[in-house]
Amino acid sequence: MKPNEISVPARYFTQLFDHLESRGMPCRDVLSAAQVRSLNDPQTRLTQAQVCSLLSEATRLTGRxxxxxxxxxxxxxxxxxxxxxxxxxxxxxxxxxxxxxxxxxxxxxxxxxxxxxxxxxxxxxxxxxxxxxxxxxxxxxxxxxxxxxxxxxxxxxxxxxxxxxxxxxxxxxxxxxxxxxxxxxxxxxxxxxxxxxxxxxxxxxxxxxxxxxxxxxxQAEERCKQLMHSFSEQGNWVEWVQMMLRGAEDSQPTLDELAAVLNISSRTLDRHLARQGISFRELSLGIRNERACDLLADARVAISQIAYRLGYTDVANFSRSFKKLNGVTPSEYRARLTPGYAPAGLPAASQMPA
Incomplete structure (x- = not known):
């Protein structure tokens, strides 16, 4: 497994394959195709590639x-x-x-x-x-x-x-x-x-x-906090914060709120991010802008709704913040954006500052 690669607990797939095996499906063939030795260890984790292989082979063998x-x-x-x-x-x-x-x-x-x-x-x-x-x-x-x-x-x-x-x-x-x-x-x-x-x-x-x-x-929640902390330390603090920020639907989590999830102080979390060369504010602005670009690409979503979903108090604040980062207002960005094409002077959505 590569450093910082997202992996998932194998225990859920163990349940599925135990169930299928009880109905005559040869699960060893599935594990072999996905290069997974065993799902019996409760600590086993699967990479995204292994999950894809497991599901592809299971579907092929069962026809389900x-x-x-x-x-x-x-x-x-x-x-x-x-x-x-x-x-x-x-x-x-x-x-x-x-x-x-x-x-x-x-x-x-x-x-x-x-x-x-x-x-x-x-x-x-x-x-x-x-x-x-x-x-x-x-x-x-x-x-x-x-x-x-x-x-x-x-x-x-x-x-x-x-x-x-x-x-x-x-x-x-x-x-x-x-x-x-x-x-x-x-x-x-x-x-x-x-x-x-x-x-x-x-x-x-x-x-x-x-x-x-x-x-x-x-007692159980204390152990959950320790595991969250452990996973974050083993992985990438920047990646974890980005994941949490991307997961926010109608608000933008604060540094204090994310630190509380890990049961650490906001200063400690900010220090971990600083060691990786970035601040929470930079991450927050970047992810918010990334989400704004994604939402603006869908003309069916009103700009006022986008502002609300990103946690802005009004459309004017959203417009000023977006223009400061991208050089154009949200309306101008949406008007110029077409699939696979970016007019001169305007980066494609995937190339906008993040």
Missing amino acids: HDLGFELGKLIKLNSHDILGYAFISAPTLDHIIRLASRYYRLMNPLFTLRYLRHATAAELLFQPVVTLPPEVFAFYCEMLAVSVHSQIMAITQGRQPPYDAYFPIPAPGHLVRYRELKGMRPHFGDIAMQGVRIVIDPCMLDVPLAMGDLRALR
């Missing part, structure tokens, strides 16, 4: 394209190692989702989870932090949504009211399987979305859970 759906149904609260223990000890569903959002990297560092709670609805937003092949992206979209459904229904004992799940992929050939998920209203085909969006009724979020144990929760 519903493996993401299948894995989603297998995942339970206790599938998530120490974080799963924290989930089981949490006092409410709201607390569980907040824990998942805070420590999502321990489950799936290829995606971020953003939790937004409103008076009449709660949203879970899953967004990729790396570019994934279409078939792998589709696998994860289905796995994420189906696993959320399975776990929420288990937590609420099936009392969660019907809700909506929005997928940025075409309707799959096994669409009929979604009838198995009582309460979910799936919506496919919104390719403008960058990830999976789940909107639920908040009525069950604060109902006390029978297994709630605050002392056990504190």
Whole structure:
């Protein structure tokens, strides 16, 4: 595995292949094709290339394209190692989702989870932090949504009211399987979305859970903080901060907020970034500008909406900040931008300062 390469826990794929093997699929052939010796070690992690190979070979051998759906149904609260223990000890569903959002990297560092709670609805937003092949992206979209459904229904004992799940992929050939998920209203085909969006009724979020144990929760969460800290130290601090900033949907996380996730001071986090030759402010401005360019490329998204999603208080502030970095206003950038072409004097979106 290359230094700083994003890898995922193998334990979820172990569940899938154990399930498939029990139905006669030769999983050793799949592991061999992906150059994975074994999935039995709970500490095993898989690179993105290995995940792609595993899924490609499993699909070829089984002829099935519903493996993401299948894995989603297998995942339970206790599938998530120490974080799963924290989930089981949490006092409410709201607390569980907040824990998942805070420590999502321990489950799936290829995606971020953003939790937004409103008076009449709660949203879970899953967004990729790396570019994934279409078939792998589709696998994860289905796995994420189906696993959320399975776990929420288990937590609420099936009392969660019907809700909506929005997928940025075409309707799959096994669409009929979604009838198995009582309460979910799936919506496919919104390719403008960058990830999976789940909107639920908040009525069950604060109902006390029978297994709630605050002392056990504190112990489990302390271990989660240590693991987050350890992963960040082993990897790249800049990469981690960029991932967290890219995962913010309707706000821009502050240095203090990101440091709190790692259970360190903001000064310590800033010092780690400085050792890699950059400041948090530079990263924050760069990612915000990167997101602005991506959003402006979609003419269907209003500039006022983009300003709000990036955390600006008004459109004027957004316009001034964008022009300072790019030399043009958001409106001018959008007017001049065409696929694969950048007019003289205006860099292509992929070449804009970051």
